[in-house]
Amino acid sequence: MNHPNPVYFSAEIRAIEQLAATLPDSSNLMEKAGLAAAQIARNRLLINDKTNVLILAGPGNNGGDAFVVARYLKQWYFNVTLVFTGDRIRLSNDAERTMMAWLAIGGEIRTEIPINRNWDAIIDGLFGIGFNQKKQRRLEGKYLDLIKTVSSMRLPILALDIPSGLESDNGCIYDMALRATITVTFIGLKPGLLTNYGPEYCGEILLRDLGLDVTTLLAPHVWTIDHALIPTLLPPPRLANSHKGMFGSIGIVGGSAGMVGAALLAGRAALQLGAGRVYLGLIARNAPTVDTIQPELMFRLAHELVKLKHLNCLVIGPGLGMESDAYSCVDCALSTKLPLVLDADALNLIATHTFLAQKLSHRNFPSIITPHAAEAARLLNTDVITVQNDRMAAARQLSEYFNCYVVLKGAGSICALPEGKYYLNTSGNPGLSSAGTGDVLSGMIGTLLAQGLSTEQALLLGVYLHGASADTLLRKNNGPLGMVASEIIISARTLLNRWIYNTP
Numbered sequence: 079m080n081h082p083n084p085v086y087f088s089a090e091i092r093a094i095e096q097l098a099a100t101l102p103d104s105s106n107l108m109e110k111a112g113l114a115a116a117q118i119a120r121n122r123l124l125i126n127d128k129t130n131v132l133i134l135a136g137p138g139n140n141g142g143d144a145f146v147v148a149r150y151l152k153q154w155y156f157n158v159t160l161v162f163t164g165d166r167i168r169l170s171n172d173a174e175r176t177m178m179a180w181l182a183i184g185g186e187i188r189t190e191i192p193i194n195r196n197w198d199a200i201i202d203g204l205f206g207i208g209f210n211q212k213k214q215r216r217l218e219g220k221y222l223d224l225i226k227t228v229s230s231m232r233l234p235i236l237a238l239d240i241p242s243g244l245e246s247d248n249g250c251i252y253d254m255a256l257r258a259t260i261t262v263t264f265i266g267l268k269p270g271l272l273t274n275y276g277p278e279y280c281g282e283i284l285l286r287d288l289g290l291d292v293t294t295l296l297a298p299h300v301w302t303i304d305h306a307l308i309p310t311l312l313p314p315p316r317l318a319n320s321h322k323g324m325f326g327s328i329g330i331v332g333g334s335a336g337m338v339g340a341a342l343l344a345g346r347a348a349l350q351l352g353a354g355r356v357y358l359g360l361i362a363r364n365a366p367t368v369d370t371i372q373p374e375l376m377f378r379l380a381h382e383l384v385k386l387k388h389l390n391c392l393v394i395g396p397g398l399g400m401e402s403d404a405y406s407c408v409d410c411a412l413s414t415k416l417p418l419v420l421d422a423d424a425l426n427l428i429a430t431h432t433f434l435a436q437k438l439s440h441r442n443f444p445s446i447i448t449p450h451a452a453e454a455a456r457l458l459n460t461d462v463i464t465v466q467n468d469r470m471a472a473a474r475q476l477s478e479y480f481n482c483y484v485v486l487k488g489a490g491s492i493c494a495l496p497e498g499k500y501y502l503n504t505s506g507n508p509g510l511s512s513a514g515t516g517d518v519l520s521g522m523i524g525t526l527l528a529q530g531l532s533t534e535q536a537l538l539l540g541v542y543l544h545g546a547s548a549d550t551l552l553r554k555n556n557g558p559l560g561m562v563a564s565e566i567i568i569s570a571r572t573l574l575n576r577w578i579y580n581t582p
Contacts, residue, residue, distance in 0.1 A: 083267050083285065083304065084301055085266065085267045085272065085500075086266040086300070087268070088268065090266075094290070094295050098295060107264075108143055111143045112149070112150065113146065115236065116154075120154060122236075123198075123259070124151075124156060124198070128157065129198045131156050131159070131199055132200045133151075133161070133201040134200065134201065134224070135160055135164070135203050136204035136205050138170070139172065139173055139206070140203050140208055141162065141204070142174075142176045142177070143203055143206070144160070144238060145173070147238070148160045160180070160185060161190065161224075162187045163189070191227060191228075199234045199235070201236050202236065202258065204256075205242040207246040209240075209245065221242075222254060225255070228256060229257065236258065236259065236260050237258035237261040238264075239261075239263050240261060240268060241256045241257065241279050241280060242256050244279050246269070247269055247270055248273075248467060248469060249271070249275050249469070249490065250466075251279070258281045260283075261283050261284070262284045262285075263286070266285070266292050266298075272504065273488070273492060274466060274490065275489070299500060303503045303504060303505070303542045304504045304505075305542075305546075308542060308577060311538055312539065312574075312577055313578065321354075322354035323354055325353060326390040326530065327353070327390050328389065328392070328527075329391070329393070330357070330520075331394040331398065332344065332393075332396035332397040332398040332422070333365060334404065335362040337398075340514060342372070343517040343518050344393055344524070345369070346372045347517075347525065347566075349372060349525075350567050350570075350571045353524075355376065357376045358378070358383075359379060359381075359383030361407070381406065384407055384410045389416055389528075390529075391418075391528040392414065392416045393418075393421065393521060393524035394419070394420055396422055396517040397423070398423035398424055399423055404427060405427055405434075416443065417443065417527045418444070418445045419446045419520050419523050420438070420446065421516060425456070430456075438482065444527075445480070446484070446523060446536075447484055448487060448516065450487045454473075457480070458475055458476065473493075483534070485541050490504075493537055493541060506549065507558050509548045509557075509559075510544070510561070510566075512562060515563045518567055523537060543570050544566065547569035550569050
């Protein structure tokens with residue numbers, strides 16, 4: 079099944095629920111969701127039928143799901159304590175039915191967590207996708223106190239749909255959120271699970287579609303980049319009768335004084351991931367003319383490199399600097415017909431000079447920009463907090479304004495395509511939070527473009543491979559500390575060969 083998972087915003091999930099309710103064979107989605115969650119709790123969190131379970135049921139439909147979970151666990155002989163935080167007379171019809179079914183089997187409803195009691199696991203059914211910062215503004219009062227109390231227990235938590243306090247559309251936390259061990263999400267994935275704080279707070283994410291053929295009910299425009307997608311992105315195995323001219327020539331421009339290493343990292347990544355020829359144009363005066371670690375790299379003067387006729391792709395920005403020579407190189411690069419990957423100081427120059435920004439937005443040839451949050455904020459003339467508070471919107475605005483492909487880097491990197499498609503990356507870890515990893519990513523995307531992949535393929539494969547390489551190192555090193563950019567290159571080369579040639 080080489081299809082990525084669709085991702086839906088909360089409003090789209092509501093629309094799918096309404097459409098599902100009109101189907102002739104539809105049955106209660108709340109009942110199905112609660113049963114699915116109860117089965118996961120029983121199989122993954124609860125030790126035996128003597129386990130004590132604390133269930134938090136909120137005021138909306140997420141609370142209705144929690145009542146169903148409570149009912150099944152009680153029927154399976156677990157010791158269940160249910161705390162309901164809402165108003166019974168304001169429940170939806172479906173949620174009220176689940177509450178009455180809970181009471182009918184002898185279930186009790188508490189309004190506060192009992193003191194001097196111990197539990198083994200917690201089911202979080204407080205908010206789900208019903209928590210929307212624009213409506214609720216902030217967590218406060220009893221809800222904030224409740225989340226503080228539960229967080230202090232340090233127990234395994236199963237979150238229903240999304241951890242309470244985490245915003246489902248953008249992954250923001252505005253006051254506090256529960257940190258789940260497992261999150262079971264219903265119908266479809268949500269952006270907030272996968273980007274910003276989502277990867278940190280959701281734990282293991284399990285999707286239950288509740289028997290719906292979701293994409294036929296509502297066509298998605300956001301997907302995940304995951305391993306299922308990778309076979310559709312890979313270049314073909316190489317023929318025995320091949321030569322370097324078949325695998326592209328890539329130019330990399332950057333490396334101002336004190337930042338030569340950035341360009342070298344991008345060049346080494348491009349070479350070791352398969353480019354036939356890699357040229358480096360360094361800005362720094364008295365820059366080296368050979369890389370003794372990677373002598374296969376070929377050096378040219380920066381202003382000459384951007385004019386080479388036989389290049390298939392140009393990467394500009396790693397360690398570029400902000401001086402006049404750097405400006406001239408970016409200006410010249412934007413005038414070429416080559417596919418471009420623009421990173422780091424190339425983006426800062428575009429953000430600083432309106433002429434360059436307009437030139438990028440009017441290009442008729444493929445352009446990929448790779449900003450982190452601070453660079454995105456400069457390009458959008460805003461601040462980092464605004465970008466992080468709605469990463470999906472920021473990626474969309476960048477793509478639309480500059481008429482280009484975008485990867486907004488960070489936890490759950492977001493790829494935005496000019497035609498309005500979006501992808502959320504599922505690979506990567508904190509080990510990538512070190513100097514030079516962005517330069518490696520630029521070289522990786524560039525080399526895939528030079529080898530003939532489409533812009534979309536090169537972007538998606540490069541972003542996923544970059545994160546997956548770090549994940550491999552995470553397992554090898556037993557953690558993210560000390561992971562360095564040059565290691566990513568070697569790990570990525572091994573993985574890419576493994577994927578293309580199907581080797582163990």
